[in-house]
Amino acid sequence: FSKKPLQVFESKFPQLRDDFVQHISKFAPLPVAADRLHKMLDFNCVGGKMTRGVTVMTATQQICHKANIQHDELAEKAIVLGWCIEALQAFFLVADDLMDKSETRRGRPCWYKLPDVGFDAVNDSLLLDSFIYFLLQHYFDGGNNTPASPTLYLQLTNLFQDVSLRTKVGQMLDLMSQPQGRKGPELLKQFTWERYKLIVELKTSYYSFYLPLACALLVTGHNQPQQLQLTKKIALQLGQKFQIQDDYLDCFGDPQHIGKIGTDIYDHKCSWLVVQALMRANPAQLQTLQDNYGKDLGGPCEARIKQLYRELELPALYQQQERQSFDECVASIENVPDDIPKSIFQDLLDKIHDRKK
Amino acid sequence: FSKKPLQVFESKFPQLRDDFVQHISKFAPLPVAADRLHKMLDFNCVGGKMTRGVTVMTATQQICHKANIQHDELAEKAIVLGWCIEALQAFFLVADDLMDKSETRRGRPCWYKLPDVGFDAVNDSLLLDSFIYFLLQHYFDGGNNTPASPTLYLQLTNLFQDVSLRTKVGQMLDLMSQPQGRKGPELLKQFTWERYKLIVELKTSYYSFYLPLACALLVTGHNQPQQLQLTKKIALQLGQKFQIQDDYLDCFGDPQHIGKIGTDIYDHKCSWLVVQALMRANPAQLQTLQDNYGKDLGGPCEARIKQLYRELELPALYQQQERQSFDECVASIENVPDDIPKSIFQDLLDKIHDRKK
Ligand SMILES: [Mg+2]
Ligand SMILES: [Mg+2]
Ligand SMILES: [Mg+2]
Numbered sequence: 031f032s033k034k035p036l037q038v039f040e041s042k043f044p045q046l047r048d049d050f051v052q053h054i055s056k057f058a059p060l061p062v063a064a065d066r067l068h069k070m071l072d073f074n075c076v077g078g079k080m081t082r083g084v085t086v087m088t089a090t091q092q093i094c095h096k097a098n099i100q101h102d103e104l105a106e107k108a109i110v111l112g113w114c115i116e117a118l119q120a121f122f123l124v125a126d127d128l129m130d131k132s133e134t135r136r137g138r139p140c141w142y143k144l145p146d147v148g149f150d151a152v153n154d155s156l157l158l159d160s161f162i163y164f165l166l167q168h169y170f171d172g173g174n175n176t177p178a179s180p181t182l183y184l185q186l187t188n189l190f191q192d193v194s195l196r197t198k199v200g201q202m203l204d205l206m207s208q209p210q211g212r213k214g215p216e217l218l219k220q221f222t223w224e225r226y227k228l229i230v231e232l233k234t235s236y237y238s239f240y241l242p243l244a245c246a247l248l249v250t251g252h253n254q255p256q257q258l259q260l261t262k263k264i265a266l267q268l269g270q271k272f273q274i275q276d277d278y279l280d281c282f283g284d285p286q287h288i289g290k291i292g293t294d295i296y297d298h299k300c301s302w303l304v305v306q307a308l309m310r311a312n313p314a315q316l317q318t319l320q321d322n323y324g325k326d327l328g329g330p331c332e333a334r335i336k337q338l339y340r341e342l343e344l345p346a347l348y349q350q351q352e353r354q355s356f357d358e359c360v361a362s363i364e365n366v367p368d369d370i371p372k373s374i375f376q377d378l379l380d381k382i383h384d385r386k387k
Numbered sequence: 388f389s390k391k392p393l394q395v396f397e398s399k400f401p402q403l404r405d406d407f408v409q410h411i412s413k414f415a416p417l418p419v420a421a422d423r424l425h426k427m428l429d430f431n432c433v434g435g436k437m438t439r440g441v442t443v444m445t446a447t448q449q450i451c452h453k454a455n456i457q458h459d460e461l462a463e464k465a466i467v468l469g470w471c472i473e474a475l476q477a478f479f480l481v482a483d484d485l486m487d488k489s490e491t492r493r494g495r496p497c498w499y500k501l502p503d504v505g506f507d508a509v510n511d512s513l514l515l516d517s518f519i520y521f522l523l524q525h526y527f528d529g530g531n532n533t534p535a536s537p538t539l540y541l542q543l544t545n546l547f548q549d550v551s552l553r554t555k556v557g558q559m560l561d562l563m564s565q566p567q568g569r570k571g572p573e574l575l576k577q578f579t580w581e582r583y584k585l586i587v588e589l590k591t592s593y594y595s596f597y598l599p600l601a602c603a604l605l606v607t608g609h610n611q612p613q614q615l616q617l618t619k620k621i622a623l624q625l626g627q628k629f630q631i632q633d634d635y636l637d638c639f640g641d642p643q644h645i646g647k648i649g650t651d652i653y654d655h656k657c658s659w660l661v662v663q664a665l666m667r668a669n670p671a672q673l674q675t676l677q678d679n680y681g682k683d684l685g686g687p688c689e690a691r692i693k694q695l696y697r698e699l700e701l702p703a704l705y706q707q708q709e710r711q712s713f714d715e716c717v718a719s720i721e722n723v724p725d726d727i728p729k730s731i732f733q734d735l736l737d738k739i740h741d742r743k744k
């Protein structure tokens with residue numbers, strides 16, 4: 031490639047978007063419908079960091095190189111799978127922003143906040159989900175009766191369905207940390223480290239870390255259960271590190287860097303910070319947590335929680351966690367057997383370690 | 388069967404629900420999560436007329452009888468597919484009620500209206516969608532590497548994805564009749580008969596009429612393109628009749644029978660009534676439509692529209708449409724070739740003809 035991976039990846043999007051819009055235009059031949067779809071896909075699929083999508087592309091390249099597999103014809107398939115993951119991400123973000131009543135995303139208003147969108151965003155989110163399975167069918171299914179490679183198509187659709195279900199269950203657990211109309215002390219008691227790890231694994235790690243690597247493995251024929259299992263184990267380690275960073279930056283990051291103002295304390299989230307605070311608090315500090323967590327936005331309760339986090343020296347604990355999780359990931363990566371290139375994990379670790387946004 | 392079809396069909400639900408909840412409990416072993424899922428599935432999947440689900444069951448029976456196929460082992464599969472369609476229906480209804488800001492459904496408050504649900508209903512709707520593909524995989528996929536009947540599983544997942552996408556596009560067109568923040572005369576001009584037929588086909592007919600019959604055909608091995616095409620043609624005829632009834636009853640039906648108060652006029656919907664009114668209105672009546680359509684709920688504008696519908700004798704036109712569509716369906720059913728039993732269409736026609744709810 032003479033171009034950078036991100037540019038190569040991005041340049042494929044217009045064709046995939048047009049494939050989908052043209053497919054729909056065959057049974058719904060209305061220019062207004064095509065225009066709206068086009069605009070909706072552009073707004074929601076493009077503009078992020080696209081780490082997930084680019085990872086499928088670069089990991090596929092590295093696996094092919096290591097295994098001496100002809101990469102040329104797999105390169106396009108890897109990019110399509112990368113865009114399937116970006117579509118999955120867009121599907122979840124459109125729905126998540128509406129459920130979280132968020133204001134901004136990627137430094138712009140959320141899609142549902144646009145005046146001619148509103149709650150119609152729910153259906154747009156569902157269309158983004160269908161975009162995934164359209165792409166899989168269009169590029170991987172050779173037809174119902176004589177599938178070109180039925181096993182790969184089946185593996186991919188089952189993989190996306192499985193990861194999608196886990197993410198939805200993770201979202202459900204995340205939402206149950208702050209169910210509509212009831213926040214409070216009895217919920218706070220449930221914010222254990224075990225529960226935290228489970229929520230993070232399901233809502234973040236599977237789709238953000240395991241899915242891109244699993245796509246690269248499957249498309250290159252590395253579909254042995256032990257290969258996928260090992261990849262899952264390291265992906266979940268990386269995902270946990272990533273989500274702990276996300277939780278820390280929500281409170282202590284620079285809003286200018288992260289593109290939004292954190293609301294985890296107000297939203298009564300089961301964040302790494304509150305889980306650590308609960309484990310370290312004395313009875314008086316526990317009372318402070320119960321009295322102030324989830325109470326106001328940008329007000330004295332939120333400030334009191336942040337102050338408590340500093341009293342408990344959570345910023346220093348976070349620095350320690352960052353170093354320790356880095357070392358643990360490095361150790362796991364060192365043990366990766368020869369049939370999978372270590373670099374597919376190392377690249378992800380390098381991308382996320384010590385991130386400020 | 389000694390029991391009635393609806394009872395047989397309903398009695399299978401607890402097992403399918405438990406299959407799904409147990410599957411999720413394997414990777415999210417939290418009793419609170421299992422309880423919430425259980426409650427959400429019960430609330431949203433059960434309580435409707437279940438015509439779609441029961442149709443898969445009874446149509447499969449009739450096709451087996453006619454073709455002399457052993458029915459016993461297909462009976463369970465047909466019921467599972469029926470519940471996949473009921474899950475699809477639940478998925479769409481939970482999302483639709485939220486987008487339409489509806490108050491009641493099946494004579495009860497809508498799911499999103501419950502105090503501890505709210506916008507979390509968006510994610511619940513997504514979980515209902517995953518329920519479909521879980522059931523298909525659990526009952527039809529023999530595993531990734533040695534699928535028991537890969538072709539049927541592929542056909543079914545592709546069928547559900549295709550019908551689901553069409554329904555979402557139909558919803559998009561339906562929502563574009565009343566986009567957030569802009570209703571009015573320029574939109575009303577787009578409510579043509581051609582556009583009406585397209586919206587109805589996509590948002591209603593595919594999933595309500597074609598999908599149950601296509602499931603029965605596929606599960607019994609009737610997967611010839613011409614068999615599916617013919618079935619689609621009659622299904623779309625039945626679906627159009629059904630949606631015209633729905634539109635008529637929204638305005639002129641008995642709220643006690645239909646379980647809700649109609650809001651199509653207020654919602655500026657592309658309803659059969661307004662499309663017919665636009666075709667028959669003189670310039671003064673057109674002005675009345677433009678001045679009053681979509682303006683208030685239960686107020687003078689809505690009353691003025693209803694009065695105009697009566698002036699244009701739409702109730703009499705509806706009676707004529709009911710007779711005519713019945714005759715047209717009967718004519719199509721008479722031409723069904725011998726490999727498909729006519730009764731699978733006739734039963735649906737008998738169920739919907741002249742309905743008051
Ligand atoms: Mg959010
Ligand atoms: Mg959220
Ligand atoms: Mg966050």
Ligand SMILES: [Mg+2]
Nearest residue numbers: 483484487489
């Ligand atoms: Mg509705």
Ligand SMILES: [Mg+2]
Nearest residue numbers: 483486487561
């Ligand atoms: Mg609606």
Ligand SMILES: [Mg+2]
Nearest residue numbers: 633634637651
């Ligand atoms: Mg209606």
